[in-house]
Amino acid sequence: MVLVVLAGFGGLRTGSYGEATPEQRGAARQRYGSWLLLPAVLIPVLTVIFSETMKGVTVASKALFDPKNITLVSLGVAAVIALIVALGLTRSTPATSVRESRRLLEAIGWAAVLPQMLATLGTIFTAAGVGTVIAHGAQAIIPTHSLFWVVFAYCIGMALFTMIMGNAFAAFPVMTAGIALPFLIHGFGLNPNRLAAIGMFAGYCGTLMTPMAANFNIVPAALLDLPNKYGVIKAQVPTAIILLAVNIVLMYLFAR
Amino acid sequence: MVLIGVAVVILGFLLRINPLLTVTVGGLVTGLLAHESLSTILTQFGTAFTTNRYMSIFILTLPVIGILERHGLREQAEHLVKRIRGATTGRILNIYLLIREVAAALGLTSFGGHPQMVRPLVAPMAEGAAEARFGELTEDVRQTIRAHSAAVDNIGLFFGEDILSGVCGHAFAGQSHSPAVDGCPGLGARGAGGIRGVAHRQLR
Numbered sequence: 503m504v505l506v507v508l509a510g511f512g513g514l515r516t517g518s519y520g521e522a523t524p525e526q527r528g529a530a531r532q533r534y535g536s537w538l539l540l541p542a543v544l545i546p547v548l549t550v551i552f553s554e555t556m557k558g559v560t561v562a563s564k565a566l567f568d569p570k571n572i573t574l575v576s577l578g579v580a581a582v583i584a585l586i587v588a589l590g591l592t593r594s595t596p597a598t599s600v601r602e603s604r605r606l607l608e609a610i611g612w613a614a615v616l617p618q619m620l621a622t623l624g625t626i627f628t629a630a631g632v633g634t635v636i637a638h639g640a641q642a643i644i645p646t647h648s649l650f651w652v653v654f655a656y657c658i659g660m661a662l663f664t665m666i667m668g669n670a671f672a673a674f675p676v677m678t679a680g681i682a683l684p685f686l687i688h689g690f691g692l693n694p695n696r697l698a699a700i701g702m703f704a705g706y707c708g709t710l711m712t713p714m715a716a717n718f719n720i721v722p723a724a725l726l727d728l729p730n731k732y733g734v735i736k737a738q739v740p741t742a743i744i745l746l747a748v749n750i751v752l753m754y755l756f757a758r
Numbered sequence: 759m760v761l762i763g764v765a766v767v768i769l770g771f772l773l774r775i776n777p778l779l780t781v782t783v784g785g786l787v788t789g790l791l792a793h794e795s796l797s798t799i800l801t802q803f804g805t806a807f808t809t810n811r812y813m814s815i816f817i818l819t820l821p822v823i824g825i826l827e828r829h830g831l832r833e834q835a836e837h838l839v840k841r842i843r844g845a846t847t848g849r850i851l852n853i854y855l856l857i858r859e860v861a862a863a864l865g866l867t868s869f870g871g872h873p874q875m876v877r878p879l880v881a882p883m884a885e886g887a888a889e890a891r892f893g894e895l896t897e898d899v900r901q902t903i904r905a906h907s908a909a910v911d912n913i914g915l916f917f918g919e920d921i922l923s924g925v926c927g928h929a930f931a932g933q934s935h936s937p938a939v940d941g942c943p944g945l946g947a948r949g950a951g952g953i954r955g956v957a958h959r960q961l962r
Contacts, residue, residue, distance in 0.1 A: 602821065
């Protein structure tokens, strides 16, 4: 809460950390060349390798990597290994890397804690019953005799409610139980598997358009130094709207 | 009544008030309107904040990326791309979209991501390709290119992942007693796998 008050009223400034000048970076680049790419590529590659191979590995009958969070643990280990490689390659001290990551983190600024905060908000919305209110409201206004309009309402509803919750997985059970199950599956006899798949896609279209999905839409804008925090969303809106329309048509035509 | 909380959040975003502030106030308002005590709301904030710690996992990769950037990683990515004839911003972004989408469809969702791939590699390459072709870029163009670099990562991930894994299962994970499950045949084993699956996915 104190964090929020600090950031909310503009109490944060970026510090200065003796950043490398462009000339220094250019000289370093010529020295190391494409080797620089190695540690960066190591992170995703090692993460994938670890999460695939470490699944069943046990030490003293305990799983070496927590099986519930295997990707996260793998990412952590991969980051550590890549850091060691990067330090060796550039002959930097660990202190430099701490300073550099502070620089990056401060460039992201308050947006770094936003995803966690938004997930919190989603939980509170769910606890307060926002979803049921919306599903009931939607039930009251849709013309239930028309397959097309129910499909339309369900897909748009998924997208809109996902935009509010910031995550399609929170919107899906509510909208599906509220609209799809009574009207589309029981009413029109649509295939539930296809309906669920396309319903989720409709939700993802919502994810592309909402600042509530901060880890996908707001943090990257900060990471790429975009002055407009909504720049990424702006780039995604056309894709999202076209795909939403396609999803509606697909569900109407093929989900029987 | 609880919708007032939603309205607060939407209004906050529209007026471009600091999102962190908007979200907190929205949460407080929603909780209070649902007749919860202040301490219950604070507890919810605390619990949810800790269970969602994994969302901040990207911070782990920052030391590596930071040190590489200090030694010219982004410049090298730009430099490499300028030597490839026929490289254009659109082609680079399309290729990355394809890689990201196929990898995600094979379940390799951790291949990619904004801090590890987009900031240090994809965005500089896309910018480099444009510079090689058109010379110095205006600030506007540069930002549009960066925004689209971030966008392809999201789009590839979202729509790639569910091609293979079958949405029904993991979408219902954690909701196994919701009435909707009855309408979802073929869930069985996949549902159980989905619960494991969803634990290490970033929700969206």
